[in-house]
Amino acid sequence: MTKPLIHGLSRLELEEACKGMAIPAYRAGQIWAWLYGQRVAAWTDMKNLPASLREGLAGRFEIVPVTLLKIEGAHESTRKILVGLRDGECVEEVLIPARDRKTVCVSSQIGCRFACVFCASGKSGCVRSLEAGEIVGQVLLAWREFVDRPSNIVFMGMGEPFDNYDAVLKAVRILNDPDGITIGARHITISTSGVVPGIERLAGEGLQVELSVSLHAPENELRSRLMPVNRRYPLADLLTACRKFATATNRIITFEYTLIRGVNDSRQQAQALAKLLKPIPSRVNLIPLSPVKGFDGQAPVPETGVMFIDILARSGINATLRVSKGTGIDAACGQLRMRSRKVIHEN
Ligand code: SAH
DSSP states (O other): OOOOOOGGHHHHHHHHHHTTOOOOHHHHHHHHIIIIOOOOSSGGGGGGHHHHHHHHHHHHOOOOEEEEEEEEETTTSSSEEEOOOOTTTEEEEEEEEEEEOOOEEOEEEEEESOOOOTTTGGOEEEEEEEOHHHHHHHHHHHHHHHHSSSSEEEEEEESGEEEGGGHHEEEHHHHOTTTTTOOOOOGEEEEEEEHHHHHHHHHOOOOOOOEEEEOOOOOHHHHHHOOOOHHHHHHHHHHHHOOOOOOOHHHOOEEEEEEEETTSHHHHHHHHHHHHHSSEEEEEEEEEOOOOOTOOOOOOHHHHHHHHHHHHTTTTTTEEEEEOOOOOTTHHHHHHHHHHHHHHHHH
């Protein structure tokens, strides 16, 4: 049987585990500091613990949550990491440095079962959900590669975070711990394809986490075609949940809108989007489609972004166009894993 990941334990669970092993409570604080202050990767590095205690912990817990299999992209630019997991599977994470922030885009599942037509992650279904420790492990890996502590975490890698709600929330609380990695909740963004029960649950957590909703279409027929999740949670239900979330948390919601030429990028669709979002405290993040194998959609012509921004602005909605930073390294989620599997199959 594989040992549980030590990075998957909340602070309280670590204290409980110590109690169960008859270890004095203050040791839990020391272990936490080694894990998240010093970020050691070996039990033997925990110098102020007696050897017998280190051996006891090593027998009970795994201390290496994830490994770096491959890294693409140059230093100081967007880089993509293929992250190895203990069962031989892999996920992707993306490191996005900017002048004032160092953002890590983490995965929450191996693959995804939501099958949005333009997304590489959903092309071969979901293998499994990640454990909290595997999510925390991605952030520690990013810290090592960035050299500095990541400033922002976005759950926009592979998977649907609300299809793995408990592990994602546990990871958020571990990342947010004031004696640990200390990433403020406002610097953590959970992005959902529109899983209404997840939005409702998150609204009641008492956390100041940012919510991002992938919208991609202003009406049901098109949205259901692009994102099958819309058949289960149509726009009216989704937007009601969003409005309640905004009221309960006093947060502005970010709506992601991937622009696909001739599909969802017309002036009328921009106007419909503005009308739909007007009642909700919202901002819009426009993303030009990143080409994906298996989907023949194209990125919009360059003027489209400005047209959307203008129309949304007239309804008082702030919109930004994401500059595609990762095209050269297949940064749309799931692409690197798809390619690495192909290589594995071809060999
Ligand atoms: N499942 C979650 C988080 C992962 S996807 C969600 O749907 O929000 C992160 C964002 O990238 C989503 O907005 C998704 O729709 C978008 N995306 C996926 N594939 C893309 C592509 N080929 N081009 C542009 N954006 C893409």
